[in-house]
Amino acid sequence: MSSIDYSEKIPNNVNLSEDRTLQRALEHWQPNYLSWWQDMGPDGSQNFDVYLRTAVSVDPQGWAQFGHVKMPDYRWGIFLNPGEADRKIHFGDHKGENAWQDVPGEYRANLRRIIVTQGDTEPASVEQQRHLGLTAPSQYDLRNLFQVNVEEGRHLWAMVYLLHKYFGRDGREEAEALLERRSGQEDNPRILQAFNEATPDWLSFFMFTYFTDRDGKFQLCALAESSFDPLARTTKFMLTEEAHHMFVGESGVGRVISRTAQGRVISRTAQMINELKTDDPAKLRAAGVIDLQTIQRYINFHFSVTIDLFGADESSNAATFYSTGLKGRYEEGKRTDDHVLKGQTYRVLEVRNGKLAEKEVPMLNALNEVLRDDYIKDSVAGVERWNKILDKAGISFRFKAPHKAFHRNIGPLAAVKVSPEGQVVSEAEWNANVDSWLPSGADRAYVASLMGRCVEPGKFANWIAPPVVGINRQPVDFEYVRFN
Ligand SMILES: [Fe+2]
Ligand SMILES: [Fe+2]
Numbered sequence: 185m186s187s188i189d190y191s192e193k194i195p196n197n198v199n200l201s202e203d204r205t206l207q208r209a210l211e212h213w214q215p216n217y218l219s220w221w222q223d224m225g226p227d228g229s230q231n232f233d234v235y236l237r238t239a240v241s242v243d244p245q246g247w248a249q250f251g252h253v254k255m256p257d258y259r260w261g262i263f264l265n266p267g268e269a270d271r272k273i274h275f276g277d278h279k280g281e282n283a284w285q286d287v288p289g290e291y292r293a294n295l296r297r298i299i300v301t302q303g304d305t306e307p308a309s310v311e312q313q314r315h316l317g318l319t320a321p322s323q324y325d326l327r328n329l330f331q332v333n334v335e336e337g338r339h340l341w342a343m344v345y346l347l348h349k350y351f352g353r354d355g356r357e358e359a360e361a362l363l364e365r366r367s368g369q370e371d372n373p374r375i376l377q378a379f380n381e382a383t384p385d386w387l388s389f390f391m392f393t394y395f396t397d398r399d400g401k402f403q404l405c406a407l408a409e410s411s412f413d414p415l416a417r418t419t420k421f422m423l424t425e426e427a428h429h430m431f432v433g434e435s436g437v438g439r440v441i442s443r444t445a446q447g448r449v450i451s452r453t454a455q456m457i458n459e460l461k462t463d464d465p466a467k468l469r470a471a472g473v474i475d476l477q478t479i480q481r482y483i484n485f486h487f488s489v490t491i492d493l494f495g496a497d498e499s500s501n502a503a504t505f506y507s508t509g510l511k512g513r514y515e516e517g518k519r520t521d522d523h524v525l526k527g528q529t530y531r532v533l534e535v536r537n538g539k540l541a542e543k544e545v546p547m548l549n550a551l552n553e554v555l556r557d558d559y560i561k562d563s564v565a566g567v568e569r570w571n572k573i574l575d576k577a578g579i580s581f582r583f584k585a586p587h588k589a590f591h592r593n594i595g596p597l598a599a600v601k602v603s604p605e606g607q608v609v610s611e612a613e614w615n616a617n618v619d620s621w622l623p624s625g626a627d628r629a630y631v632a633s634l635m636g637r638c639v640e641p642g643k644f645a646n647w648i649a650p651p652v653v654g655i656n657r658q659p660v661d662f663e664y665v666r667f668n
Pocket of ligand 2: 426
């Protein structure tokens, strides 16, 4: 179970060759996937040899192997964590029953919808990021971008396997449709709005991998609890890969504000501040670095767009998904309540007399909000780690995640304008302040002006510090990408 068969056309650890019909169906989908990769995968990169990790096992110790490969030759495949013998359903109305090895007829439509929605985000992010290779700040970063991209491609495979194996003809049609929708395309867009937004520059990319891939982590964690065992097992392995994506984001943003010098971490931007004896954004920009206020506005944007992904604060679908055992809570197994949640309540925000106020609602209906709050705790912790960089450099500026009601597009909070501090403001106040709360056209133009290709081994664009260590213990100036 833990080792992966690479002698087959589609590497897998699910004994694919024993199910000829499924194998044929997936081998038919494979060339369509590859032609999607040719069209929508990283721009102009088809001939590069990239130092990538490939899963060779699902054993947590030593699951990956590193080597230079051309991305279209990457071995995308189907890897599920080993099953737990006699696994029981541990939440919802079916608690205590055996986990399902097949899809119960009555939950088929909901499970398919969950799998398709998750699956759709994977190719979407590849599409959003496809042009970034042209402006990579270093070879190291270029390689990390490509690593994230091939693994998002593999995550698509993970969902397509479930669709093909368990959902018959509908599943096969959904698998085709996953290759047909396009991020940002008006007539056939990706399902979720955040996956139709452009990722215009590398600061956005780092913010996206920090904030939005972390949404992926929380969704996958909730699905890893599912009573539908194949979904639980495939999402568990996806989480192994996901950790690196969030690392790319956190360290990327960290490197924008820091550099290693004189044996201690000080901020590159902060160092500029010290040298210039000012934190005037204009002077910092003149020095070619990204001012802290602009970074803060990018945080505000990506944080708010991402927390919308958890859905409406109150949702009967969320209650159904939980009670029927399709989707659990984050770390369901570690919680000490009854795992059924009937009669329990949770606080959500509403607008009362022009102000934000809390109200108690049935917890089952508030499970989107529960997951959003767990996400917020986790993502705020990383913002504090960025603040440590400033602290060490003796800079008093602090980053702060905005209030969860700020800049929302889903749920009751979408009806009001709220400042990053959580004050309901008038339309006029919003308009007067929006350029200091969210990246303005000028901010984006400035960040875009810094983007240029810097790909000599060991060289880094001026606006970002080198990493402390390379990938897989390779030196920082290692040839991570051979351009041929
Ligand atoms: Fe993913
Ligand atoms: Fe990811």
